[in-house]
Amino acid sequence: SQQGEEDPQALSIQEGENATMNCSYKTSINNLQWYRQNSGRGLVHLILIRSNEREKHSGRLRVTLDTSKKSSSLLITASRAADTASYFCATDPNTDKLIFGTGTRLQVFP
Amino acid sequence: DTGVSQNPRHKITKRGQNVTFRCDPISEHNRLYWYRQTLGQGPEFLTYFQNEAQLEKSRLLSDRFSAERPKGSFSTLEIQRTEQGDSAMYLCASSFFGPAYEQYFGPGTRLTVT
Numbered sequence: 001s002q003q004g005e006e007d008p009q010a011l012s013i014q015e016g017e018n019a020t021m022n023c024s025y026k027t028s029i030n031n032l033q034w035y036r037q038n039s040g041r042g043l044v045h046l047i048l049i050r051s052n053e054r055e056k057h058s059g060r061l062r063v064t065l066d067t068s069k070k071s072s073s074l075l076i077t078a079s080r081a082a083d084t085a086s087y088f089c090a091t092d093p094n095t096d097k098l099i100f101g102t103g104t105r106l107q108v109f110p
Numbered sequence: 111d112t113g114v115s116q117n118p119r120h121k122i123t124k125r126g127q128n129v130t131f132r133c134d135p136i137s138e139h140n141r142l143y144w145y146r147q148t149l150g151q152g153p154e155f156l157t158y159f160q161n162e163a164q165l166e167k168s169r170l171l172s173d174r175f176s177a178e179r180p181k182g183s184f185s186t187l188e189i190q191r192t193e194q195g196d197s198a199m200y201l202c203a204s205s206f207f208g209p210a211y212e213q214y215f216g217p218g219t220r221l222t223v224t
Binding site: 041042043088096 | 114141143145150151152153154155158165166199201203210212213214215216217218220
């Protein structure tokens, strides 16, 4: 079963706009990771945030983690058409395996 | 290319046939994972290995599924007597040991059971 859910399920924006995706999960975690998946392809790791961290940046990506609310957000700034993909959060709930959410499908129009 | 590779990329089979998929992880990684992904869903964990030892299997992995990782290198996932419900993308990932290491995914094997 899925550990959590991403919100929204789908998001459409124009190039240059920011995109924000949220992830909620159910159990305590060691860390939370975000992955990107282009249509029909494998997953690409974007960023990992540990349970004792609150915010992390990587290029145009900003991730926040609120363990009290069991939620995380991924912000993509100045989006590009190449950012069009599905984005998944994945948690490691002390079990050495990743539990993925349901994903947000992002469409960036040129 | 030193990433995770999977073969075949696509497999079409008739119901009742057996299929086998192969995953070659990044050579330095001692952890290897198998996931299954259906359309519109996130990947679901199936099983994982540390070196050659299979440490956990999901309840999703029925008796028709078996996975091996001989010598702690490549891994195979076999599905016997395939059913239409087995149609999915099968993803392999590898990582270093530990709770805070990212997993590197292969391109997946898309299985279609007709």
